[in-house]
Amino acid sequence: MRRSSAPNLSRREFIEAGCVAGVGALLTPALPAAQPPAASLPLITKPIPSSGEQLPAVGIGTDAFREDVREQIRDQLKRMSELGGTVIDTSDDYGDSEAIIGEALASLGIRDRTFIATKISAGGGADLFQRSLERLRTQKVELLQVHNLTGVDKLVPAMQEWKKAGKIRYYGVTTSRGSQHAELLDIMRHYPLDFIQVDYSIANRDAADAVLPLALERKMAVLINLPFGRSSLFRQAADRKLPPWAADIDVSSWAQYFLKYVISHPAVTVAIPGSTKVSHLEDNQRAARGRLPDAATRQKMEQYWDHRS
Numbered sequence: 001m002r003r004s005s006a007p008n009l010s011r012r013e014f015i016e017a018g019c020v021a022g023v024g025a026l027l028t029p030a031l032p033a034a035q036p037p038a039a040s041l042p043l044i045t046k047p048i049p050s051s052g053e054q055l056p057a058v059g060i061g062t063d064a065f066r067e068d069v070r071e072q073i074r075d076q077l078k079r080m081s082e083l084g085g086t087v088i089d090t091s092d093d094y095g096d097s098e099a100i101i102g103e104a105l106a107s108l109g110i111r112d113r114t115f116i117a118t119k120i121s122a123g124g125g126a127d128l129f130q131r132s133l134e135r136l137r138t139q140k141v142e143l144l145q146v147h148n149l150t151g152v153d154k155l156v157p158a159m160q161e162w163k164k165a166g167k168i169r170y171y172g173v174t175t176s177r178g179s180q181h182a183e184l185l186d187i188m189r190h191y192p193l194d195f196i197q198v199d200y201s202i203a204n205r206d207a208a209d210a211v212l213p214l215a216l217e218r219k220m221a222v223l224i225n226l227p228f229g230r231s232s233l234f235r236q237a238a239d240r241k242l243p244p245w246a247a248d249i250d251v252s253s254w255a256q257y258f259l260k261y262v263i264s265h266p267a268v269t270v271a272i273p274g275s276t277k278v279s280h281l282e283d284n285q286r287a288a289r290g291r292l293p294d295a296a297t298r299q300k301m302e303q304y305w306d307h308r309s
């Protein structure tokens with residue numbers, strides 16, 4: 001995936017997408033320092049350990065993509081691409097999500113600039129995967145994941161074959177439940193996965209105990225789901241002010257605080273916050289820009305979050 005190979009970008013889009021290193025920062029002096037434009041800071045990318053390919057550290061989750069928000073979805077995918085984001089996480093099991101994404105990417109002409117991560121669910125096989133490819137209007141996907149660890153022993157060998165055949169570039173497994181972390185660890189020890197996907201947020205740090213360290217050791221890329229605890233973190237943050245030092249890590253909203261905490265973990269490759277509104281997408285994409293907290297600042301973020309009342 002190469003952002004810089006994106007065709008047909010206007011000059012503004014090209015600069016906004018971060019294709020010209022350092023230029024964006026010079027273009028925005030008139031805007032308030034606390035809320036710089038979405039793409040004025042350098043894009044944060046992280047490598048996939050099994051290949052070295054770099055991915056922008058914030059993508060999008062599409063669990064809530066439904067027919068009634070089709071237009072907003074198209075607008076979001078367009079805007080994400082303009083802002084440099086590439087990773088779209090979906091599933092054969094998310095209603096019309098794959099079909100809506102496939103149609104949007106085709107009509108926007110941005111399929112070659114996106115990294116599609118889809119999933120195969122319980123009982124799935126070649127037929128179900130083929131249906132995903134058709135709905136996504138593509139010959140291959142970048143990442144195929146076993147949804148919720150169901151049927152791993154049958155599906156991993158199949159995914160290895162599909163990888164050899166060029167139908168997928170990477171494969172992995174997903175969970176979003178702490179109760180499955182022990183099983184996830186066993187699977188990670190057993191199979192040479194390219195990716196895992198796991199739940200992790202500033203309010204749900206269990207994955208940092210063993211899953212994320214093992215991902216580092218086994219050189220597996222990590223997608224993070226539920227970075228906002230299905231939006232519960234916003235309710236918990238209501239009426240709370242960001243700490244004054246948030247500006248030092250280019251954070252100007254709670255969404256950015258939550259996402260920068262997640263993507264600054266050394267094992268984390270990409271966070272996939274779910275959104276159905278362009279304003280949320282833009283807010284979240286800002287977290288893929290500028291400075292990341294170091295280990296000491298991450299600790300300060302945890303303390304500030306834990307001592308809210």
Ligand SMILES: NC(=O)c1ccc[n+]([C@@H]2O[C@H](COP(=O)([O-])OP(=O)(O)OC[C@H]3O[C@@H](n4cnc5c(N)ncnc54)[C@H](OP(=O)(O)O)[C@@H]3O)[C@@H](O)[C@H]2O)c1
Nearest residue numbers: 061062063174176225226227228229230255274275276280
């Ligand atoms: N087992 C699995 O494989 C698994 C399980 C769960 C999730 N996932 C993946 O992970 C993705 C993320 O999980 P999720 O979507 O359930 O939960 P989430 O990302 O933790 O939270 C999504 C919620 O946050 C809101 N939101 C997003 N950006 C916001 C912002 N900047 N300000 C305020 N609110 C904001 C969204 O509202 P709006 O919709 O109004 O924008 C939505 O209600 C899913 O979409 C899916 O792709 C995978």
